[in-house]
Amino acid sequence: MNLKELGYTTRLQEYRRANQLEDFQLGRVIAEHKERYVVQTSEKTFNAEITGNLRFSAQGREDFPAVGDWVALQTYDADAAIIHKVLPRFSMLTRQAVGKYGEIQIIAANIDVAFIVQAIDRDFNLNRMERYLSLCNHSVIQPVILLSKTDLADKMQLEETIIQIQKRVKNTAVLPLSSETKDGYEQLEQFLEPYKTYCFLGSSGVGKSTVVNHLAGSEVLKTSAISSSTQKGRHTTSHRELIVLPNKSIVIDTPGMREIGLTDNADGIELTYDEISELAKQCRFNDCSHTSEKGCAVLRAVEDEMISEAMLENYKKLLREQLHFSSSVKEKRQKSKERGKMIKAILNEKKRDKFYD
Ligand SMILES: Nc1nc2c(ncn2[C@@H]2O[C@H](COP(=O)(O)OP(=O)(O)OP(=O)(O)O)[C@@H](O)[C@H]2O)c(=O)[nH]1
Numbered sequence: 203m204n205l206k207e208l209g210y211t212t213r214l215q216e217y218r219r220a221n222q223l224e225d226f227q228l229g230r231v232i233a234e235h236k237e238r239y240v241v242q243t244s245e246k247t248f249n250a251e252i253t254g255n256l257r258f259s260a261q262g263r264e265d266f267p268a269v270g271d272w273v274a275l276q277t278y279d280a281d282a283a284i285i286h287k288v289l290p291r292f293s294m295l296t297r298q299a300v301g302k303y304g305e306i307q308i309i310a311a312n313i314d315v316a317f318i319v320q321a322i323d324r325d326f327n328l329n330r331m332e333r334y335l336s337l338c339n340h341s342v343i344q345p346v347i348l349l350s351k352t353d354l355a356d357k358m359q360l361e362e363t364i365i366q367i368q369k370r371v372k373n374t375a376v377l378p379l380s381s382e383t384k385d386g387y388e389q390l391e392q393f394l395e396p397y398k399t400y401c402f403l404g405s406s407g408v409g410k411s412t413v414v415n416h417l418a419g420s421e422v423l424k425t426s427a428i429s430s431s432t433q434k435g436r437h438t439t440s441h442r443e444l445i446v447l448p449n450k451s452i453v454i455d456t457p458g459m460r461e462i463g464l465t466d467n468a469d470g471i472e473l474t475y476d477e478i479s480e481l482a483k484q485c486r487f488n489d490c491s492h493t494s495e496k497g498c499a500v501l502r503a504v505e506d507e508m509i510s511e512a513m514l515e516n517y518k519k520l521l522r523e524q525l526h527f528s529s530s531v532k533e534k535r536q537k538s539k540e541r542g543k544m545i546k547a548i549l550n551e552k553k554r555d556k557f558y559d
């Protein structure tokens with residue numbers, strides 16, 4: 203497999219040259235296991251760890267490698283390597299780390315297109331869809347909505363659902379798909395370009411793995427079938443989350459997600475709700491909260507049924523959430539700064555005491 207087949211671009215090549223990384227091997231992270239990484243190079247896969255330097259200079263999760271990352275590595279054994287550098291990402295999908303408030307988790311790096319998968323049955327939820335859209339819009343990731351399991355609905359329900367989506371979500375392709383009947387697969391395959399990287403985002407059980415398996419064909423189906431359900435206790439090399447399809451598109455398999463908390467994401471939200479953002483410019487007050495203010499252009503648009511009230515409510519909710527995240531990050535930074543100052547003061551005092559002893 204050459205690097206191009208893993209998604210290597212001329213931009214990365216230029217970066218490698220400009221930063222004297224040509225003595226290192228280059229590879230893409232295809233799986234991650236608690237600071238241990240499986241990296242695919244043009245020749246083989248390596249089990250890799252990061253250098254101590256990289257770990258100690260890391261300021262947050264963003265500085266560690268993630269699945270989809272390009273890394274410069276030095277091999278030291280038949281299948282072991284050390285990661286020296288994470289190459290700049292062109293996109294990064296993040297969410298709030300579950301159970302760790304104010305911390306981010308990287309879902310995947312260097313993604314071109316994200317399919318937001320929702321099944322037409324119980325899973326379908328417009329608010330959640332907008333949440334995923336905000337995630338994609340925050341980075342330069344093109345979102346496509348994949349409405350799965352369409353065989354579970356009749357024609358009318360399908361049509362109504364698509365209209366419902368299009369009313370709320372503008373400028374985004376909606377692809378109805380059934381892995382049972384194969385309806386929609388032709389259209390899906392038209393979306394998949396060689397050497398570009400895709401991921402399928404959505405709740406558990408919406409049919410993401412089934413789609414990837416169908417696209418991959420029987421040969422990769424085996425590896426996918428193993429990697430889908432429980433990943434515990436398996437040797438890292440057998441597990442890969444980055445799959446190259448027969449048409450040379452690259453798919454990063456992400457786990458089903460129950461929670462998708464937003465991180466520092468105001469721009470992603472504004473882009474997702476560009477209609478509201480545009481209208482807000484016409485509100486009488488600059489800091490209008492669009493709740494009860496006089497001269498609010500957004501509320502007027504809701505009254506005129508130009509935009510839906512549910513959409514406005516979700517917009518506000520997401521904004522509140524990301525504000526909360528941002529301020530808790532700030533608070534954390536402030537606290538650690540204060541702690542640093544305190545330690546410094548104590549050390550200084552000790553020094554002084556020594557001086558007078
Ligand atoms: N009726 C119907 N069932 C489907 C379809 N696609 C998948 N399923 C079924 O839905 C269940 C879940 O499918 P998966 O592909 O494992 O779902 P997933 O999104 O990958 O789930 P996680 O791996 O947990 O994230 C399986 O029992 C599939 O057989 C479909 O198009 N129609």
Ligand SMILES: [Zn+2]
Nearest residue numbers: 485490492498
């Ligand atoms: Zn307003």
